[in-house]
Amino acid sequence: MSKTNLVGRRGVILTAMLLIFGGMVAWYFQNGDDPNSLKKVDAAEQKKNLELTAWVVDWQWQEATADFNSMTDGLSSVQAFAAYFDESDKLLFTDQFRQALPVIHDISKQGSFVKVDLTIVNDRINKDGTEVQKDPGIVSRLLATDESREKHIKEIMDAVISNNFHGVEIDYEKIDRKDWYNVIVFYRELYYKLHAAGKTLRVVLEPRTPIEEISLPExxxxxxxxxxxYGTKTGPGPKADHAFIEKLANRLKKVPGKNMIALALGGFDWSESGKVTSVTEKQAIQLAQSGLEPPKRDEASGSLSFQYVDKDGVTHTVWYADEVTLSQWIGVARKSGYDKIALWRLGDLGQGVLDYVNE
Known part of the structure; x- marks a missing residue:
């Protein structure tokens, strides 16, 4: 290399260094007085290539659609929950659902277009208003034969097309072990029918699903x-912790496809009397104002917890999730290889979660 070329190369290097330095100075004067600037960069980096979806439930549709309206830029789809079943095993849509659906569709068209799916759950609503949640008998009967399965699929297809849904989500839980063969055939046949019509299929899996023993279809x-x-059948604790999410994420790797991790917002309120109730994030924040101490952050889960005494002198323990919790949970899921996250559910979310999702 000649001396002339060496001098020229040094000049290029010096110029590049000056440009980099100048950019750093410009960044400092633009952001150096903002203590949150690095946090914003970190948040944006964490959510790069992240896909978020969320459920809108019929029993709290007004609060849920208000949240949806505040985060349309952050969601790729919403799942309208739900279609149930009547006493004759036919799909049943509640009056609240019929009120909510036009609102959901209208909001979905604002800003970034958000796809709307129909969620079907094996809950039975009887004529007298009583309910049976997660009835495995419905699944057994509907999928027992080729004829019953075909009839069920046709009813689903009619509901999807007539209500202009982008796709379907099947949330059949507490499935009897003897029914898994029929369920797998059902998933496969429904997927092909939907795919031929340009529609999609999502399937919800419980942690108890024996995914190591069955072969779910592609x-x-x-x-x-x-x-x-932790929930209605346990003592107080977080809805999830980091180890729990990681364990389920690793189990899910046995299932074919690019799949999703579902995380739950809100929390639970455990009374010393034995009663356990679900609380939204806003409800938890309101209860915390009368807490015995400020909420504490749990290191293993990122969740918040506190205690309060009600008007009857009974002590309650509340655990709930906020935007910090959600950020940590998503971080664990992504570290385990999952960039698609489903959020259960919209309705009375805190402003921090709304902002986090919509960024």
């Missing part, structure tokens, strides 16, 4: 419920 997107580690 095609659908599978959603693992990574929540209710």
């Amino acid at each position: 095609g659908p997107t599978y959603v693992m419920m990574a929540y209710n580690l």
Whole structure:
């Protein structure tokens, strides 16, 4: 290399260094007085290539659609929950659902277009108003024969097309072990029918699903419920912790396809009397104002907890998730290889979660 070329190269290097330095100075004067600037960069980096979806439930549709309206830029789809079943095993849509659906569709068209799916759950609503949640008998009967399965698929297809849904989500839980063969055939046949019509299929999996023992078909997107580690049948604790999410994410790798992890917002309120109730994030924040101490952050889960005493002198323990919790949970899921996250559910979310999702 000649001396002339060496001098020229040094000049190029010096010029590049000056440009980099100048950019750093410009960045400092633009952001150096903002203590949150690095946090914003970190948040944006964490959510790069992240896909978020969320459920809108019929029993709290007004609050849920208000949240949806505040985060349309952050969601790729919403799942309208739900279609149930009547006493004759036919799909049943509540009056609240019929009120909510036009609103959901209208909001979905604002800003970034958000796809709307129909969620079908095996809950039975009787004529007298009583309900049976997660009835495995419905699944057994509907999928027992080729004829019953075909009839069920036709009813689903009619509901999807007539209501202009982008796709379907099947949330059949507490499935009897003897029914898994028929369920797998159902998933496969429904997927092909939907795919031929340009529609999609999601399938919700409970943590108890024996995914190591069954062969779920390729095609659908599978959603693992990574929540209710603590809930209505346990003592106080977080809906999920980091170890729980990681364990379920690793199990899900046995299932074909690019699948999703479902995380639950809100929390639960445990009374010393034994009663356990679900609380939204806003409800938890309101209860915390009368707490015995400020909420504390749990290191293993990122969740918040506190205690309060009600008007009857009974002590309650509340655990709930906020935007910090959600950020940590998503971080664990992404570290385990999942960039698609489903959020259970919209309705009375805190402003921090709304902002986090919509960024």
